[in-house]
Amino acid sequence: MSDRTLEATLDAVWTQIARGVTDRTAPARQLVLATVGERGAEARMVVLRGADRAARTLEIHTDAASAKVAELKANPKATLLIWDQLTDLQIRIRVNVTVKIGEPYSWARVPTAARDVYGGAPTPGQPIDDPTDFSPSPDVTRFAVLTCQIREIETLELASPHRRARFRDATQGWIAP
Amino acid sequence: MSDRTLEATLDAVWTQIARGVTDRTAPARQLVLATVGERGAEARMVVLRGADRAARTLEIHTDAASAKVAELKANPKATLLIWDQLTDLQIRIRVNVTVKIGEPYSWARVPTAARDVYGGAPTPGQPIDDPTDFSPSPDVTRFAVLTCQIREIETLELASPHRRARFRDATQGWIAP
Numbered sequence: 001m002s003d004r005t006l007e008a009t010l011d012a013v014w015t016q017i018a019r020g021v022t023d024r025t026a027p028a029r030q031l032v033l034a035t036v037g038e039r040g041a042e043a044r045m046v047v048l049r050g051a052d053r054a055a056r057t058l059e060i061h062t063d064a065a066s067a068k069v070a071e072l073k074a075n076p077k078a079t080l081l082i083w084d085q086l087t088d089l090q091i092r093i094r095v096n097v098t099v100k101i102g103e104p105y106s107w108a109r110v111p112t113a114a115r116d117v118y119g120g121a122p123t124p125g126q127p128i129d130d131p132t133d134f135s136p137s138p139d140v141t142r143f144a145v146l147t148c149q150i151r152e153i154e155t156l157e158l159a160s161p162h163r164r165a166r167f168r169d170a171t172q173g174w175i176a177p
Numbered sequence: 178m179s180d181r182t183l184e185a186t187l188d189a190v191w192t193q194i195a196r197g198v199t200d201r202t203a204p205a206r207q208l209v210l211a212t213v214g215e216r217g218a219e220a221r222m223v224v225l226r227g228a229d230r231a232a233r234t235l236e237i238h239t240d241a242a243s244a245k246v247a248e249l250k251a252n253p254k255a256t257l258l259i260w261d262q263l264t265d266l267q268i269r270i271r272v273n274v275t276v277k278i279g280e281p282y283s284w285a286r287v288p289t290a291a292r293d294v295y296g297g298a299p300t301p302g303q304p305i306d307d308p309t310d311f312s313p314s315p316d317v318t319r320f321a322v323l324t325c326q327i328r329e330i331e332t333l334e335l336a337s338p339h340r341r342a343r344f345r346d347a348t349q350g351w352i353a354p
Contacts, residue, residue: 030260030262032209032211032220032258032260034209034211034218034219034220034256035218036213036217036218039254039271039328040213040252040253040254040255040256040271041211041212041213041218041219041220041252041254041255041256042211042218042256042269042271043209043211043218043220043256043257043258043269044258044267044269044333045258045260045267075217075218076217077216077217077218078217078218079211079217079218079219079220081209081220081221081222083207083209083222085207090221090222092219092220092221094216094217094219117339120353121353122353123353124341124352124353124354125341125343125352125353126352126353127350127351127352127353128350128351128352128353129351130351131338131340131341131342131351132338133351133353134338134353134354136338151216156221161308161309161311161313162294163308164301164302164308165308166302173304173305174304174305174306174307174308174310175301175302175303175304175305176297176298176299176300176301176302176303176304176305176311177301177311
């Protein structure tokens with residue numbers, strides 16, 4: 001994508017995102033969520049569950065008892081990172097995250113077999129003697145929907161020369177790599 | 178790796194790290210560096226350049242003028258994230274990062290063709306009219322070595338059931354997923 005215009009670059013980002021929502025094998029399906037924690041920066045993989053280009057939002061689901069929910073409540077300014085190794089394209093998405101817990105409409109769309117990750121005892125991160133000392137127990141009150149409102153998208157293409165662009169509200173432009 | 182002991186899990190982590198240093202195709206070769214920025218959490222891909230299990234350090238190289246260097250000087254508590262899609266293993270490494278700029282011994286080991294990413298004008302993130310409006314100029318005073326001192330390693334295996342472990346100094350144990 002070495003000769004892409006800015007507009008085509010942004011379109012490529014949203015194509016990647018759209019594929020991530022529907023295609024389990026797409027690079028954007030599993031993406032990084034970085035947050036500010038009590039002990040510095042935190043990062044983990046999450047699954048992309050929804051996207052809305054017009055509203056500029058992305059949707060992630062998680063256990064309400066996980067550390068990331070507490071971190072996002074304390075500081076909603078997070079980054080989502082998509083890395084497409086095949087095309088050497090990095091997409092950084094700076095977001096403000098809103099947490100909504102126990103939302104019945106979204107819960108109804110979660111397949112029964114997939115509900116185990118929302119709930120259970122003990123809560124995430126608690127010490128256990130054996131990895132099997134955990135009882136899953138699907139619980140809508142532990143189901144958290146993270147709505148990620150996009151503040152800024154930054155792309156880096158590792159083609160030669162490197163091409164880096166920034167998209168923020170109405171302004172967009174190339175920046176030095 | 179569903180029946181691994183804690184010791185074997187930690188060994189698997191260091192095997193991944195060692196492969197990342199020497200094998201350009203290994204999952205740990207390109208890993209995520211998450212930092213605390215002025216506008217919230219930041220994340221980008223970096224390349225693993227070195228590792229020392231005895232010293233519990235990992236080494237990354239970057240342009241001293243990049244935002245991540247300023248972020249790490251303000252808050253050295255970062256996370257490195259390795260994601261092995263093939264084995265569904267996530268490795269989170271919480272680190273304290275020390276920045277050393279212009280270190281001649283490390284610079285001498287950087288291949289000439291790879292030096293272009295350290296230096297050049299304008300500096301990273303500055304607006305430019307066209308992606309080609311950037312002049313690379315290898316510069317040892319722009320060469321930053323990030324030494325990442327490990328505080329904690331956390332693994333998550335997405336086998337069924339999920340298995341999560343934490344390794345910190347002398348203490349290690351399973352934790353709820």
